[in-house]
Amino acid sequence: MTATMATRPPTPARDRATRSTYVAGLIGAAIIGFYVVLLLFGGRLAPFRATELAGQSLLSPNGTNRLGTNLLGQDILSQLILGAKASLTVALLAGFGTVLVGGTIGVIAGWFPGWFDAVLMRVTDLVLVVPKLPLLLLIGAITGGSVLGLSVVISLLFWPNAARILRSQVLTLRTRAHVRAATGFGAGTWHQLRRHILPDLALLSVAEFIPAAGRGVGLQAGLAFLGVGDPTLPSWGGMIRDAVAFPALFITPAWKWWLVPPVVALVLLIVGITLLGAAAERRFSPRLARHTR
């Protein structure tokens, strides 16, 4: 029942707040779409390769280097376009992984109450208080911090939120008449989960996926900024690090085309994901914006 209610399009005329969230969601989707284009066609759009020497050192924006060059003479625009790949890949993988791990644990904990649930929720409490960035730094530095590895570690550290929300949803679904009726007809656990529980969790999982993806973007850039990650992979965090590490950055005007673009690109993507996430949560979450009136 909730599922049908949630999928029904909002009636914007009636509710101004819902409409503004809806518009915000569209803007967010448009921003993300723009970045996806960069991801898909980045190789063709970028005039240079990311590490290629494209001109003299610290050129200001000109006809060949639209956004100028960095200290090594690499093209900023090309690095910017190609950097979308790292961010979006981590967003996708980390978001998916977080929901997968959290969903599995949440569904199992919700479906099998008792000691198993209690143990899982204790583990969730444990993982919640782990200092995540330092641990990511350490693991990333030791294992090399590839995009895939990073996404796996992020998923293993940030699942508790999704697990809690999906677990409580399973707990309420269990008590619904159709689920109990199915139990009465002798439906097994697997059948129940597949037919009655998981379909009802799909939308909620999407609402959990989006913020997890946003977190992945922030963490990937943050770790690259601190020097963890594949140094040959162009990324906005790495660009910020290179710029900030240049001692004379603010004495020259180079910061205008070297530091500002990656920061703007990153912030724009994160804002886009946040807007889409807010809209998705409003539409899909059963706690439906009770507080955001």
Next chain:
Amino acid sequence: MTQVLDHDPKVAAPPAKIPRRSRAPYLRTIGLYAITLWALVTVVFFLPRTLPGNPLRHLDDPDSGTFIHDPVERERVAAYYGLDKPLIDQYWSYLSDMRRGEFGWSISQNQPVSTLVKNRLPWTLLLTGSALALSSLISFFAGVTAAWHRGRFADRALIVVLSAARAIPEYALAAALLIMFAVTYPIFPQAGAHRPFATYASPLDQVGDILFHLALPLTALTLGLAANKFLIVRNTVISTLGEDYMVLARAKGLSRRLLKYRHSGRNAMLPFITALGIQAGFAVSGSLFVETIFNYPGMGGLVERAVFARDYPLLQGLFIFLALAVLFANLLVELLYVKLDPRVRRRR
């Protein structure tokens, strides 16, 4: 609803029971944190050791240039580093070293990790501590005010500004502030925690200088932290506004300030404190970024240098220090929570 039940004579506990509070919730909380700490320390120990390779590979490998021909000598080297012992013994000595306050030896700086940390930890604590305190003040007053004027301009503006601040990563915010207020309009210093080689006329001068340098990093860290708590306070306060006791308090003619902070704002304290505990971790990781941008002499620079040099012992030691700080802050908050909220003691 619960409040009604609490006053029901049949449900309320007899008064004699109240002084004998159980210590169990405190012990359980402390136990949970002890387990977390142990788990982290153990992961840090075993993680590098499960990866392929070992520190003596170049000494044992006949093809390498540093191969040691004499097997006795090879064993002596292994024994010197304790690598001849079984893993479990190594783990044990690692734990007992840590208990004695030895957190390893930095390869790149050739100093004990604890010495390096000792010089830098105060600055990080200054930055994170003041950011947590300042963001608490801002978010509490802004939250109550926004709730009071809900739906109006002040409320909407606060929500938009603070939500944006929450979404933007600290390093981006720090870079933006640096560009705006230290480069374009050079009001604040670009880097450091105080004037280099400064001699101060008075201690007040010194404090002023340190605060002056703290301003931008503090702002960058505070904005993100304030946003989260602001929303919590605002929403909790809004939910109290329609309560009967609020109507009664207003009917009694209480002043607006009393209504706002005593009757309504107080309800936000518990969720507020929970958020504060969770934020201890955010504050520490955020400060690593902010410090790097502003070249602040805290742990951030050390972390960056350790990553750059792939100085694993230093990284491990730093991780353990940061984990200790975060877990300790969390533990404090949770104990405070048990003390503040009688329901936590009664239930569970």
